Amino acid sequence: MAFLTLCATFSFEIFMRASQIFIPTLKETPAEAELVSHQLLLRGGFIRRLASGLYTWMPLGLRVLRKVERIVREEMDRSGAQEVLMPVVQPAELWQESGRWEKYGPELLRLKDRHQRDFCLGPTHEEVISDLARREIHSYKQLPVNFYQIQTKFRDEIRPRFGLMRGREFIMKDAYSFHMDHASLEITYQTMYDAYQRTFTRLGLDFRAVEADNGAIGGKRSHEFHVLADSGEDAIVSCDHCDYAANMEKASSPAKVAPVEAPLEAARVQTPGIRTVAEQAAMLGISSSQIVKTVLVVAGEQPVMLLLRGDDELNLIKAAHALEVDEVRMATPEEAESATGAPLGFIGPKDLSTAIRVLADHRALNVSNFSTGANEMDTHWVNLNWDRDLSRPDSADLRNVRAGDPCPHCSAGTLGIRRGIEVGHVFQLGQVYSERMKITVLDESGRDATVTMGCYGIGVSRVVAAAVEQHFDERGIIWPASLSPFDVGIVAINARKFPEVAAAAQALHDRLEQAGFSVLLDDRDERPGVQFATMDLIGLPHRVVVSDKVLAQNVWEYRARRASENTLVNEAELMDLLNAGSPVHQP
RNA sequence: CGGGGCGUAGCGCAGCUUGGUAGCGCGCCUGCUUUGGGAGCAGGAUGUCGUAGGUUCAAAUCCUAUCGCCCCGACCA
Numbered sequence: 001m002a003f004l005t006l007c008a009t010f011s012f013e014i015f016m017r018a019s020q021i022f023i024p025t026l027k028e029t030p031a032e033a034e035l036v037s038h039q040l041l042l043r044g045g046f047i048r049r050l051a052s053g054l055y056t057w058m059p060l061g062l063r064v065l066r067k068v069e070r071i072v073r074e075e076m077d078r079s080g081a082q083e084v085l086m087p088v089v090q091p092a093e094l095w096q097e098s099g100r101w102e103k104y105g106p107e108l109l110r111l112k113d114r115h116q117r118d119f120c121l122g123p124t125h126e127e128v129i130s131d132l133a134r135r136e137i138h139s140y141k142q143l144p145v146n147f148y149q150i151q152t153k154f155r156d157e158i159r160p161r162f163g164l165m166r167g168r169e170f171i172m173k174d175a176y177s178f179h180m181d182h183a184s185l186e187i188t189y190q191t192m193y194d195a196y197q198r199t200f201t202r203l204g205l206d207f208r209a210v211e212a213d214n215g216a217i218g219g220k221r222s223h224e225f226h227v228l229a230d231s232g233e234d235a236i237v238s239c240d241h242c243d244y245a246a247n248m249e250k251a252s253s254p255a256k257v258a259p260v261e262a263p264l265e266a267a268r269v270q271t272p273g274i275r276t277v278a279e280q281a282a283m284l285g286i287s288s289s290q291i292v293k294t295v296l297v298v299a300g301e302q303p304v305m306l307l308l309r310g311d312d313e314l315n316l317i318k319a320a321h322a323l324e325v326d327e328v329r330m331a332t333p334e335e336a337e338s339a340t341g342a343p344l345g346f347i348g349p350k351d352l353s354t355a356i357r358v359l360a361d362h363r364a365l366n367v368s369n370f371s372t373g374a375n376e377m378d379t380h381w382v383n384l385n386w387d388r389d390l391s392r393p394d395s396a397d398l399r400n401v402r403a404g405d406p407c408p409h410c411s412a413g414t415l416g417i418r419r420g421i422e423v424g425h426v427f428q429l430g431q432v433y434s435e436r437m438k439i440t441v442l443d444e445s446g447r448d449a450t451v452t453m454g455c456y457g458i459g460v461s462r463v464v465a466a467a468v469e470q471h472f473d474e475r476g477i478i479w480p481a482s483l484s485p486f487d488v489g490i491v492a493i494n495a496r497k498f499p500e501v502a503a504a505a506q507a508l509h510d511r512l513e514q515a516g517f518s519v520l521l522d523d524r525d526e527r528p529g530v531q532f533a534t535m536d537l538i539g540l541p542h543r544v545v546v547s548d549k550v551l552a553q554n555v556w557e558y559r560a561r562r563a564s565e566n567t568l569v570n571e572a573e574l575m576d577l578l579n580a581g582s583p584v585h586q587p
Numbered sequence: 588c589g590g591g592g593c594g595u596a597g598c599g600c601a602g603c604u605u606g607g608u609a610g611c612g613c614g615c616c617u618g619c620u621u622u623g624g625g626a627g628c629a630g631g632a633u634g635u636c637g638u639a640g641g642u643u644c645a646a647a648u649c650c651u652a653u654c655g656c657c658c659c660g661a662c663c664a
Contacts, residue, residue, distance in 0.1 A: 529624040
């Protein structure tokens with residue numbers, strides 16, 4: 001456990017306010033922490049867990065959180081958005097009106113007040129802001145307008161995990177814009193997109209904006225901002241040649257026209273016990289790309305047969321779009337068999353005994369001499385060919401892209417897949433909420449017009465964890481300069497034994513504070529090794545050591561957190577190093 | 588929600604199979620020594636063994652229930 005003295009001084013006053021900052025570091029990694037960010041934030045004394053998915057921000061962690069908030073706030077203000085603060089507790093009526101009281105499911109934490117009225121803890125604030133807008137905005141002259149807040153949200157996650165990364169309670173910046181028309185929304189959308197680019201750049205993060213799916217809610221455009229990290233929960237796709245990037249739900253790749261092979265004679269073969277594509281390929285001695293597999297899904301209420309090349313993966317989101325329904329799910333084995341009359345594992349598109357809609361992925365139509373199920377137990381077809389043996393069904397993009405696929409935007413590039421942590425999302429809501437909640441204003445001709453909306457989120461607390469995921473080493477955190485709880489750490493070695501060291505460290509601290517740096521002075525009566533280990537763990541970008549040896553040479557000992565060597569510098573050089581910005585950004 | 592695992596001192600863990608009244612390391616407190624990469628010696632404090640029942644002369648240990656936490660899964664026919 002560490003108490004470091006944090007001194008704030010006032011230039012010429014004798015009065016000096018000294019306070020102490022509580023930094024309870026842990027030598028050992030708590031068993032509950034899986035992710036590096038979770039481990040290091042616990043060990044560095046930044047956060048403590050209260051219950052599953054609920055964390056207390058300790059003094060050091062709160063300083064980081066405030067840094068993130070400040071940057072986000074500055075960029076939002078700069079973009080013209082106006083800050084408000086809406087309640088966490090929200091009345092059920094609003095959610096019933098938007099239809100989400102039923103739709104949201106158990107993630108929405110519901111509660112009753114003493115009068116037995118229903119409320120919920122806000123997982124998001126579309127309903128509240130919509131209610132505000134319809135009460136207060138009456139004329140086209142008041143538009144466009146963009147409101148934002150930095151507020152605690154609550155989502156009762158199925159499985160909270162990874163510390164701050166997927167908590168139940170978390171802090172989010174959310175913004176909602178209102179417009180007369182889509183053109184106006186498009187302008188604000190771009191403004192927000194640019195603001196996010198600046199925000200995440202200032203936060204010192206290696207990030208990528210990717211095209212995203214709009215989901216059931218519709219709307220035209222949507223981008224997610226991902227921090228690149230191996231531990232990311234999301235797969236993001238990007239081109240190695242142009243700036244195309246999309247998430248896995250959205251990414252597409254053109255289906256190359258494959259050379260048509262000379263057709264072979266079709267045949268039914270016995271394939272007892274086959275269940276999977278891999279088994280089918282092995283038994284028949286073909287590659288899985290020569291199989292057209294049949295996947296039964298339920299779209300809305302209707303069973304649908306989807307065809308994919310054996311080595312491709314179905315993307316349910318794309319299927320939902322192609323079938324023009326909100327949601328597509330895998331059929332149960334019972335549903336699949338009753339819809340086709342064929343046993344699971346042997347279903348195929350040829351000679352169907354039932355009327356069922358069939359939709360193929362583009363790539364499945366490029367295969368010749370392929371194998372499929374024969375709609376009969378233990379039997380498959382081989383050497384089938386489209387047109388000759390069965391007619392071509394409708395086709396759509398149904399598959400997940402894979403690394404190495406060609407880019408849809410440029411001819412030269414190929415797609416790669418990386419992991420990302422979603423820290424931001426900009427989204428065109430369109431008129432979904434404004435219609436449901438009747439947000440109308442009078443237009444220039446005096447007629448009621450339904451407004452168009454956009455919404456824009458940043459996971460503020462998640463950014464803290466994402467930053468650690470991207471910036472750490474075996475000794476601890478390495479904060480980007482813009483997020484570090486302090487700019488500089490001063491380590492006073494053997495300050496008790498050498499009063500001149502204590503005095504010099506204190507004086508240096510004061511001068512650096514006056515120069516505009518925030519400084520953490522470690523004047524604990526600890527061994528140097530303990531002090532260094534603490535400093536490394538909590539990850540301040542700059543460290544200055546004050547010791548009797550160093551004083552004797554009339555220099556300071558400087559080391560960047562990322563560096564492995566000390567540098568002896570005079571004070572002017574030290575100031576230059578601190579002002580040079582963060583070594584974190586050096587390659 | 589399904590599967591698996593774990594709850595013993597502030598943290599990390601042993602003890603449980605084969606019941607006999609709780610231990611190790613780190614941390615914490617005191618003293619001395621030490622002082623450039625998580626010190627050494629000596630002394631000390633801290634547990635209703637997650638909770639509630641049950642079995643037994645006796646339960647951390649066996650049984651039942653319950654609460655909490657962690658991990659995996661929840662799309663490939």
